[in-house]
Amino acid sequence: MTVDVSQFHQVFFEESLEHLANMESALLQLEGGGNDPEVVNVIFRGAHSIKGGGATFGFQAVAEFTHLVETLLERIRSGKTAISPEIIAVLLESVDALRDMIGALQTGADGDATRNAALQRQLAEVLAGAGETSPHASNEARAAPPTACPVDAGWRIQFRPHRHFFRTGNDPYRILRELSALGRLEVRADISTLPPLLEMDPEECYLAWELVLQGHIARAEIDEIFAWVEGDCDLSIDPLATPNQPASAMTTAEVRHSDDKPASQVAERRAGQERRQAEGESIRVSIEKIDTIINMVGELVITQSMLSQVGAAVHGLNDAAMECLRDGLAQLERNTRELQEGVMRIRMLPISFAFSRFPRLVHDLSSKLGKKVELKLSGEQTELDKTVMEKIGDPLVHLVRNALDHGIEAPDVRRAQGKPEVGEIHLDAYHQGGNIVIEVSDDGAGLNRERIVAKARERGLLPADGEIDEERIIDLIFDPGFSTAETVSDVSGRGVGMDVVRRNIRDLGGNVEVTSESGRGSRFTIRLPLTLAILDGQLVRVGNQVYITPLVSIVESLQVRRERVNVVAGRAEVYRLRDEYIPIMDLRKVFGINGAVSNLAESLLVVVEGDGKKVGLVVDDLLGQQQVVIKSLESNFKPVQGISGATILGDGMVALILDAGQLVNTACGNSAYAGSLSGKATVAA
């Protein structure tokens, strides 16, 4: 029977990458000054496992490389080598190299052999400098025992098991059987120590054997058979005398004890246990399968709400039947909701997946910039949708890079200002309402208002004089092409970024806010929906159409008061809302809905906010609020300006979901808003 080991390769790659990630974060923990033996154990175990798998599955290069890493770690673990920043750096690089090697194996590409060789040399140097044994000293199992040469005549073996022999799970009979497979075996049992039957303990071994094994047999073959029972028996193995190989030529072979050191005291308390436990048991399922289920559940929700409406409208049933129906519908609603929540949770992952790359990033960047920074993570277990997580990664990297480059000052500057030399960057995540909030804060210099304003004036983004309000200044940093960095470093400062950060966050249906205090630091607060599949919506009626406004973007809704409406430049209308003027958008006009243009005085104004600006949407009526399942217009139809998607209401009607951000931009950017929205966005009822 043959087993094709290549079928386990993929699993090996995946688990190796997981090990590498764990090793990396543990290394960074060590760098942070910890000297926790459990942390070293995590790193060691990772290397050990990769080495074992690499060798087993035929990835010799991986196995050899990891062997060096493991040897070094073993030294550290046993206290022979002290941890130093240099060693941590080499180990971190080794983790990278291994990750590349495994990535290369996965894709079938070639790894960077030169770098790996250089690293391997470096590791060997560290090892040579750090201890007495060479990294290959442990290959003892391969070394042939001195008496390995075959003997023609055979061997005389005295085999006297100790009393406790059976308790190791070994069986003398197995040994005799295996020996007999090597050659002709004469067996003589020694029963002299056998006690009388009544005194006999059936769990003890009383017999001994004198064996003569004839044939052309290597000593190593015999040694191997007895290898497991060394120390559990008295054993002597002597060659049988032959004319051309006198017995005296060979000394009495002794049982090998070469590698038989006393059990080293390895106080292996289980490191990283909590982390492991947090992972729990899991199965890997393709994301498409989950999305199919989510879609089906979405349909189910729609069917359920349709049934609810039907149920409410049913007449002519007797009371008992009515009650039955109502109970059933209520239960259906409850179960549907739970099912929906449960299914959504499948796509949720703790944000630690997105946070995990930052310790390394901060470590590398801060040493490159010559700054001292401590990264604090909290709320790592906060869950959010996998897709949202994937898309928020890059913006977060940007914010952290900026905090490091622009926020945190150089150590001497900090000292001069009476701040601790080591700056702090804090990544925090928590749930708030139906949103997840991610905060990136630092205790650095804060935004430099003067410089921002000066730069903006230089670029003509601001008028040359006059007061500029706080909000506008902060808004400037999100302007495309805006950067105040004096020199463009390869870390940041090219001015591409913050605008992309904001756009990415908005694309996810979220927003980002900044607070900053000069000399005290900045805080970027990102608010994101937990999932992209469901939305809390406010249903509004415009003519005979129903639209959905995302609840999160609604600031307030109010009755229009005629006297507060002003016409600017003869065409655009604005509304005076307390002390500010906001543009008004009549959705009838915008979407070209037939019927008389609404009488403003009888209409309602829904004030929505997007991109930090407000706009008033004129609607005929506010209907209910409900959770709606978002269906993409883009994939089912085509993208439509001002509309972010569609959903199916309980009565089977399709309703379009308004994109507040786009509407606001249209209203504020172009005075003639109505003309800029191409085509009609209405749905035949």
Next chain:
Amino acid sequence: MATILAVDDSASMRQMVVMTLKGAGYDVVEAVDGAAALQIAKSKSFNLVLTDVNMPKMDGITLTRELRALPAYKFTPILTLTTESAAEKKQEGKAAGATGWIVKPFNPEQLISTVKRVLG
């Protein structure tokens, strides 16, 4: 047919061991670490235990010691899966009551032949 308990925290190694042994006709139960194995071992009996050494929660040496302390496992063969570089682990395993060891890396054929040696 003989029933074997296979313990390894590495999914790839465990899969290989389990599939190899099942392919050879053995009944195999798998466990992801020593603690899980001990739990399983208490509820079911096995003809052979194969355990990795380096594992989280409970390592193979401790598992061996714990199993030997159970009356049902007094004489059950227990083999540790150990790497050649960890010579002291073999002895540590022996001291804890292991029957023997299989040296990593091993291929499926070597695994089966060793298991056959023990189970006869």
